[in-house]
Structure formats: C-alpha cells, structure tokens
Amino acid sequence: MHRSTSSTRRACALGTTVALIGLTTGLGVFTSTAAFAADEPTSAVAPADTSSTNAPSSATDTTGTDTTAKDASGTATQTDATTTPATTGTTTDATTAPATTDATAPAPTTASPAPSTTTKDAPTASSSVTVVGSPKVGTTLFYKTTGVDDPRAVWTVEGAAPFVASSFEVTAAMIGKTVTVTVTGSAPGQTATATTDAVTEDVAFATETSYDAPRTIELTAGDTLDEVFGVSKGSGPVTYSIGYADPESVDPETDTPESYLPDDTTFDAATATLSGRVTVASVFDFTVVATNGTSTATEYVEVVVEPAKAVGVMAQTVNTSPTDLFDGEHPFTGWLIEPDGHVTTFKFPGDPDQEPTVTDGGQPTVQQGQSLWINGSPVDEFGNDTTRYDDEGNADPVTVTSDHATDQIAFDEDSYSTKVTFPHASTHVLTVAAQSVSVSFPVTVVPTAAPASTVGSVTPTVATAPKGQLAFTGADETAPIAWALGLIAAGAGLAGVRSLRRRRAQR
The missing domain is CATH 2.60.40.10 (Immunoglobulins)
Structure with a gap:
C-alpha cells in the first residue's frame, strides 16, 4: 500500500478536484496515482473549512515516513498502511468527501508507486558456468550455466585477445595453454568464470593401421x-x-x-x-x-x-620311418647334417616324455639291408630355409643320390621323404641337392650276421621328390619346414637350429 504525502493531505483538505489534478500533474505521477486510486484510503482529516488548516494532524514529516497518531489519551499508536481499512469510494469533491469522526484514524498514505522487485533488479544468489568438452586439439568447447539470465560468453586463451562466442574451437596453436570462459547475465551480479586444464593433443601415427592392414x-x-x-x-x-x-x-x-x-x-x-x-x-x-x-x-x-641366397642344403635323416616317430614304441636315431657337413646326432628313447640325447658330431649309421629316411632343404648362410614355391604351392625339387649304384632310392609317399635302402655293408656317400646347391655326407653301413644277397651292378639311382611334397610336413603340404628338421628341433632344442615360431603358412 502506498504511503500518503503531506502535499496529498493538503490537497484533500482543500477538497478541490482542480487542486488534486494540478498536484498530481505537477508531480508527474498522474498515471501512477490513477492506477493505485482504488487502493488509497481517504484522508483522515476534517472537511475543508477555514479552520481545517490549523487542525492537529498526525506526526508526519514532509517525507511521509512517520505514520504515528495519538489516541484520545495522548498515547502514540503505530499504524500500518497495509492494515488500514480503506474507505469506500474516491474523493472527487471537497463537499462530498466523507468525514472521519474517529480522532484515532490513521493518516492517509501517499500515492507514489512501490519499488519494482523483479529478478532483473536483484543479483541472483548463485551464478556458475561449466565448460563442456575436453580441451583437446580438434574439439569444440561449449558452456553450461546456472543462475545466469541471457548469458553472454567471452572466451580467452593465454596470450590471445578475448572474443565473444557461444562455442570455442581448440587448435594446435593452443597446446599447453588454458582456456577461460567468462559468462555475464542481464541482471546485476550475474557473472561466472571457468578455466580448463592445459590444452593437449591426442597422439596419432601418420597412417592408420590395423591387424589386417599393418x-x-x-x-x-x-x-x-x-x-x-x-x-x-x-x-x-x-x-x-x-x-x-x-x-x-x-x-x-x-x-x-x-x-x-x-x-x-x-x-x-x-x-x-x-x-x-x-x-x-x-x-x-x-x-x-x-x-x-x-x-x-x-x-x-x-x-x-x-631368406638370403641359398648357400647349401640342410639334410636330416632318421633310421626309422617318420610315420613311426614319437609313437612311444620305436626308439630311433636321427642326424642333422649342416651345409658345411657338420653332423649332430640325436638319440630318442621312444618315450616322448624323455629327453633325447644330443651329441655334437657322429655319422649316420645303418644295418646292412636296412633303410634311412632322408629329407633336406636349401638354406642361406643363416640357416634359413630358402625353398621356393610356385603359384600352385609346389616347392623346388630336392634330389638324393648315392655313390653306390646298388643303393635303392625311392620317394616315400607316406612320409614325404626319400627312403634309401643299403644292400651292401661299407661306407656310402649320399648327396642331397636343391637350387643348384648340395651337401654330401658319409653313411656307415654295418654288416649283418648273415650277409645280404649280392645285388647286380646297376646305374646309380636318383630319387626326385614330387613337387610340393618333399619340403613339406605330412600334415600340411604348404608348410615351409622339412619334417625331420621340425621334429628334431622341437624334440632336442638344437642351438644351431633357428626358431621358426610365428612362421606363417604360404603368404
């Protein structure tokens, strides 16, 4: 409820419409007075006469801040404009204004409007801003605010001029620097600031790769x-x-x-x-x-x-059929012949749970009338298999020959190796060749108690392995490891035999 001023009270005492209009117009609040007229109480003063100007009034100064009045006993009573009952009607003429008979009636209030209390006139209790996004090169930062009306964002990077924007692009030039956003609202006191961590850039290789495209x-x-x-x-x-x-x-x-x-x-x-x-x-x-x-x-x-260029042949031989190797019933001996002719001897007890005996040196030995199974592959100076394959997966041929024409040489389809049978007891020299390189080594044929029957002289036999077979294992005809080398290396861990782990099948 508006408080009345002393000027308004004087206007009521005069009781003239002309004076009221002139007063309100002079104060520049005509419209405001009209708007609040229905809520204004009538002035608690006597009707206008020549003595009314000298009548006692409530103790109110010219500012209208004191609304106290005294009752009949002279005791001061505090009146509240918000609880004072309003008189019906509006004063338009001094002769029609209702008179108040109670001396304790409250003083009239002013017609001035109350101050505005909208949110724009008072600061928000709490304003905050949060940066949305990670400060990394190539990303876009946004912001989120609370308690800020009509926010205006200003972004600042260390060493750079600030600029106004709703979002922020992070570039490589900002690496190591922080980004600050300051947001202000339309109401006084609505401001908030947030600063990111230092800008970083994700690591990346020049070319994207994958397991299938390394x-x-x-x-x-x-x-x-x-x-x-x-x-x-x-x-x-x-x-x-x-x-x-x-x-x-x-x-x-x-x-x-x-x-x-x-x-x-x-x-x-x-x-x-x-x-x-x-x-x-x-x-x-x-x-x-x-x-x-x-x-x-x-x-x-x-x-x-x-592999590098082939410099020789790595040969392997065993004194039992490779189909019987490691079956737990057939002890056997194997020999690894390196390109320079060096021999390593392996004795397998027949039990796969027992370690073989490895001897540096030795010489392939076989009973008269018995056989050796031989395989081999061309190798480079580091012992790498240099076997070549054509588009159909066929390997370079490997041949085995003997200096004894009576030796029986044939390719064994079951074991993918060359089987050599020795009818006569003596020292025989076998040669394994591939890719224009070869290795030769002696074989001691021990006579049996009953000499083997004489075999007529024949032309020395040459066994040529079918393409795509001799250099392969029996389980996989495309594997690049000779069967015996793989078995001996796996069983004995020969120091000179290179690790062939992770070798793929034919690419």
Whole structure:
C-alpha cells in the first residue's frame, strides 16, 4: 500500500478536484496515482473549512515516513498502511468527501508507486558456468550455466585477445595453454568464470593401421633394420612400448611382447626405434603403443624377413620311418647334417616324455639291408630355409643320390621323404641337392650276421621328390619346414637350429 504525502493531505483538505489534478500533474505521477486510486484510503482529516488548516494532524514529516497518531489519551499508536481499512469510494469533491469522526484514524498514505522487485533488479544468489568438452586439439568447447539470465560468453586463451562466442574451437596453436570462459547475465551480479586444464593433443601415427592392414617392412636376412615408429602428432612427452598384435593368440605366461620382435633386434622406447641386423627369415607381427598420459595410439607392424641366397642344403635323416616317430614304441636315431657337413646326432628313447640325447658330431649309421629316411632343404648362410614355391604351392625339387649304384632310392609317399635302402655293408656317400646347391655326407653301413644277397651292378639311382611334397610336413603340404628338421628341433632344442615360431603358412 502506498504511503500518503503531506502535499496529498493538503490537497484533500482543500477538497478541490482542480487542486488534486494540478498536484498530481505537477508531480508527474498522474498515471501512477490513477492506477493505485482504488487502493488509497481517504484522508483522515476534517472537511475543508477555514479552520481545517490549523487542525492537529498526525506526526508526519514532509517525507511521509512517520505514520504515528495519538489516541484520545495522548498515547502514540503505530499504524500500518497495509492494515488500514480503506474507505469506500474516491474523493472527487471537497463537499462530498466523507468525514472521519474517529480522532484515532490513521493518516492517509501517499500515492507514489512501490519499488519494482523483479529478478532483473536483484543479483541472483548463485551464478556458475561449466565448460563442456575436453580441451583437446580438434574439439569444440561449449558452456553450461546456472543462475545466469541471457548469458553472454567471452572466451580467452593465454596470450590471445578475448572474443565473444557461444562455442570455442581448440587448435594446435593452443597446446599447453588454458582456456577461460567468462559468462555475464542481464541482471546485476550475474557473472561466472571457468578455466580448463592445459590444452593437449591426442597422439596419432601418420597412417592408420590395423591387424589386417599393418605397416609392412620387408627385409632380407642379413639386412640391418633401423626403423623409427614415432607419432606424427601429440602433445607432451610421449612414451612408447611394444604390444601384441593378436593378444588372444598368445600365452602371457611364456610370451612377452618383445619376444615377437624380429630376432637379433632391440626396441629403444625413448626414441621409438627398432634396430639390429635381422638374420632369421620369418614374419613378425607386433604393435607399437604410444601414450602421452591423456591418449593412446597403436600402430600395427608386420616385419617380413625373406631368406638370403641359398648357400647349401640342410639334410636330416632318421633310421626309422617318420610315420613311426614319437609313437612311444620305436626308439630311433636321427642326424642333422649342416651345409658345411657338420653332423649332430640325436638319440630318442621312444618315450616322448624323455629327453633325447644330443651329441655334437657322429655319422649316420645303418644295418646292412636296412633303410634311412632322408629329407633336406636349401638354406642361406643363416640357416634359413630358402625353398621356393610356385603359384600352385609346389616347392623346388630336392634330389638324393648315392655313390653306390646298388643303393635303392625311392620317394616315400607316406612320409614325404626319400627312403634309401643299403644292400651292401661299407661306407656310402649320399648327396642331397636343391637350387643348384648340395651337401654330401658319409653313411656307415654295418654288416649283418648273415650277409645280404649280392645285388647286380646297376646305374646309380636318383630319387626326385614330387613337387610340393618333399619340403613339406605330412600334415600340411604348404608348410615351409622339412619334417625331420621340425621334429628334431622341437624334440632336442638344437642351438644351431633357428626358431621358426610365428612362421606363417604360404603368404
């Protein structure tokens, strides 16, 4: 309820419409007075006469801040404009204004409007802003506010001029700097600020790779590898490590990621460099993992090491059919003949749970009338199999010959090897050849108690293995490992036989 002023009371005392209109017009609140007229109480003064100007009034100063009145006993009574009952009707003429007979009636209130109390005139109790998005290169930042009307956002980057926008694009030029957003509202006091962490950039390699589409590096045994696997972008210090290309196919108890690197190479995690002289021909699959603490990138790598030129033949021979090897019933002896003629002897007890006896040296030996099963493959100077295959998967032919024409030489379809039977007791020299290289070695044929029947002189026999068979195992005709070499290496762990793990079937 509006409080009345002393000027208004004087206007009521005069009781003239002209004076009231003139007063309200002079104060510039005519419209406001009209709007609140229905709520105004009539003035508690006597009707207008010559003595009314000298009548006692309530103790109100010219500002209208004191609304006290005294009752008949002279005691001051505080009146509240909001509880004072209003008189029906509006004063339009001094002769018709109702008179008040109670001396304790409250003083009239002013017609001035009350101050506005909308939210725009008072600051919000709490204003806040939050940056939405991660401060990374290539991302767009937004903001979210509470307690801010009609927000206006100003973005600022360290060392750069601020600008107004509803969103913010993070660029590489901002790496290491923070981004600040300041939001102000339309009401006084509505302001809030938020600052991000330092801008970073996700690490990434120059080319996207996958297990099926790796980064491929092709080498020949004997080449020196010096390959860098650094990321092409990324902020902050980046660390590198080796990972598995196919984690589901490894045994973490026996394998480590580094064991899948090419043999004789090392990985420098500080420089992301793989270096060393590769000597083992195979296919090596692994990953290089880069991280900067906020992001991680993986590069799939495949290193293909092809064998060098063939320099000789690695021959293997056993004194029992390969179909009976490791059956638990047939002890046997095997010999590995290297390209330079060096021989290693293996004695297997027949029980697969027992370790074989390995002897450096020796010479293939067989009873008169008995047989040896022989296989071989061309190798380079590092012992890598250099067998070549045509488009149909057929391997280079391997031949076995003897200096004794009486020796019976034939290809054994069951074991994919060459079977040589020795009718006569003596020292025989066998030669295994492939790709224009060969190896020769002596065989001691021990006479039996009953000499074998004499065999007529015949032309020396040459056994040529059918293409696509001799250099393969019986289980997989496309495997690049000779059957005996694989068995002997697996059973005895010969130091000179290279690891052939992870070698793939024909690519």
